[in-house]
Amino acid sequence: MSNVMLDDFIFRTEDIKEEELLDLYVESKMDRENINFIKTKAPLLLVGSRGTGKTMLLRVAEKELDDSFEQERVLCVLVSFKKAIFLEAVEDPQYFRQWMIAKILFTLKRKIEKKGLMLSEPGIFARYFDIGAGQDETLTDRLGGFIKVLEQSSRKRDFDVKNEIRKIMNYDTEDIEILNEVDYLHALVEDLCQVLNIDRLIFLFDEACHNFIPSQQRQFFTLFRDLRSSLISCKAAVYPGITSYGTFQQFHDASVRKVERDLQEPGFVPLMREIVRNQVSDEIYKKLEQQGELFDCLIYAATGNPRLLLKSIYLSTSKSFNSNNVNNTLKEFYRTNIWNEHTKLGEIYRGHKSLVDWGRDFIEKVVLVDTNEKNESRINEGRTQQTIYFAIHRDAPEAVKHAIRILEYSGIVSIETEGTRVRGKVFDRYQINIGIILSTVKTPTLLARNLIQGLSVKLYTDYGMNSPHYQGITHFSEDQVNFNDVIEHVLRISVEGLDITEFQCQRIKEAGFKTLGDILEGSEDNLQKAVNIGPKRARRIWNVAYNATMEYFSG
Incomplete structure (x- = not known):
């Protein structure tokens, strides 16, 4: 299998062309339920770790709505907030909100043009910017220029942002009501729906939170809530745990749906196999099937994460697909690569470093040790129950919970059940990535069979409100992080x-x-x-x- 190349794999949905989307998409029952919910009027937060398929669901929903537009008249607009981080250096925070609204308007106008909807009333956009009837085409250039100025300003010295914007828009932005007041955007949408016979709009925000720093996230969710109307519904893809919502209430201001796949759901392995089948040649897939137990081992190690699965498949098939190479991949990828990515967060975010380091020590030196001891003792006793689960008391120190949330972001752990009762007290139960557990032993493939066949959510270790393992963790505040320094370091x-x-x-x-x-x-x-x-x-x-x-x- 030495002919397998990195370019043969598409690890990210944004690399997929629109016409190839459905060829690579593999749907579970949960996926269909999530897509159907995306198409409803209700506001939605789609929650999932990196690589779990949030972008794929949004894009499939958009395509289905595009295909049914003539019948349903629901216009779906996928808004990208790429380069948001570059606005952190812009001194006036109001510019960020204006930038978000400009991106929404720019994308909405482009989508209307792409759908071939000819405005029967020329200038419907332009009049909200006071640039004259029949000047809608000029507005696209102006909005694009405004967006570009803000995105580039942080990388230029002695740059007069206000003056550059005035040159493009002919006004100061505070004088353009639609960039400052959502009521004007609502009025524009009402006009568009009436003139173009649109029933309602759905805005999809894919990079809503994993592109924003905490202060920007809070501004976004304020806008998310303000946009809601009888004609507008918003859906945002977010990472678990690390999102700053501000006054936005996660379960009251939007429905929350998760995308993580259930390892014990019937059809889990065939579904994940199909994801791989769509990415490799028939010849390679046949060789994977011939070593079905090794193939399934990699599937379970990825714990339902398609991106982790595809990367481990690539590493395992770059040479001969055999137990030796699969074992080496599991140890290298899950014991080294993933943990290295997690540790990098502490190097970039100096204010987070103590939490990042503590979280790694807690999992490696406490949780994994306790988990492996539980599993080994049951095997020695002839019992089949095995575990990948642990629980944290709801009233554990906030720093502990934040460290666990960073581990969620890294894909090392994921929430299994929130608010479960243990001996009369309330805990949040998490599952450890199976690949992480397998990577701790000499021969991961030998452990995999017992672990997977005996998996029981009823077996786990709980860590109480004042567990001695929490000692040494330090207080954390988002204000400790200088994001301008982070930007410069990363670039x-x-x-x-x-x-x-x-x-x-x-x-x-x-x-x-x-x-x-x-x-x-x-x-x-x-x-x-x-x-x-x-x-x-x-x-x-x-x-x-x-x-x-x-x-x-x-x-």
């Missing part, structure tokens, strides 16, 4: 750490793209200056760099 990171081939890395370095900042300051087109980097590779490299940057910020 200086070398491209050598990106998830691209050595050939691609060398070509872009030769073309002058040596850091993440070098890539992100330009566009996909700029990357095509590199030798043998065409449009497809340029898009993938830019997306890899962008997502790597955002994942640093999100921690």
Whole structure:
């Protein structure tokens, strides 16, 4: 299997072309329920760790709504908040809200044009910007220019943001009501729905929270709540645990649905196998099936996360697919790679470092030890029950809960049940990534069979409100983090750490793209200056760099 290449795998949905989307999409019962809910009028938070498929669900829902638009008249608009982090250096916080509204308006206008909806009343957008009837086409350029100015301002010295915006918009932004008051946006949407015979709008925010720093997240959720009307419903994909909601109440202001897959659900293994089948050649898939037990071991190790599964499949099949290579992959990928990514968060976010380090020690030196001892004792006693679960008291120190939330973001643990009772007290029960557990033993594939067949949610270790294991953890505040310093640090990171081939890395370095900042300051087109980097590779490299940057910020 040495012919398997990194480029053969698509690890991120944003790299998938629209016409290829349904060819790669594999649906579970839960996925269908989530997509159907996305299409309803109710506001929604779609919660899931990195790589669990939130973007895929949003894009499939958008496509289905696009395909049924002529009958249903529901217009779905997928809004991207890429480059939000670059606005942190803009002094006036009001600009960030204006930027979000401008992005929504820009994307809405583009979607209407893409659907071929001809406005019977020229200037319906333009009059809200006081630029004259028949000038809607000019507005697209102005909004795009306004967005670009704000995104680039943090990287330029002695840059007069206000003056540059005035040149583009012909007004100061405080004089453009629709960029400041949601009531004007509601009025515009009402006009659009009436003129274009649209029943309602659905705004999908994919990068809503994993692109924003905490203060921006709080502003976003205020806007999310303000946008709600009889004609507008909002849906946002968020990471578990690390999101700052401000006054937005997670369960009162929106419905919450999770995307993590149930390991014990009938059909789990066939579903995950189908995800792999859609990404590899028939020849390679046949060889995977021939070693079905090893294949299933990698599936369970990924704990339902498609991205982790595809990466481990790639690593295991880059040579012969056998037990030796699968064992090495499990130990290297889950014991080294994932933990290294988690530890990097402490290097970038100095204010978080103590929590990141404590969380790793807590899992490796306490939870994994207790879990393995439980499992081993049952095997020795001839009992089949096995566990990947642990529970944290609801009233544990806030720093402990924050450290666990960072572990959720990293994909090392995930919430299994919130608010379960243990001996009359309330705990949150978590599950450890199975790959993490398997990586602690010499031969992971031998442990996998007993662990998976005997898995029982009733077996777990609980850590109380004042557990002695919490000693030494320090208080944490988001205000400890200087995000301007974080931005500068991350943008200086070398491209050598990106998830691209050595050939691609060398070509872009030769073309002058040596850091993440070098890539992100330009566009996909700029990357095509590199030798043998065409449009497809340029898009993938830019997306890899962008997502790597955002994942640093999100921690």
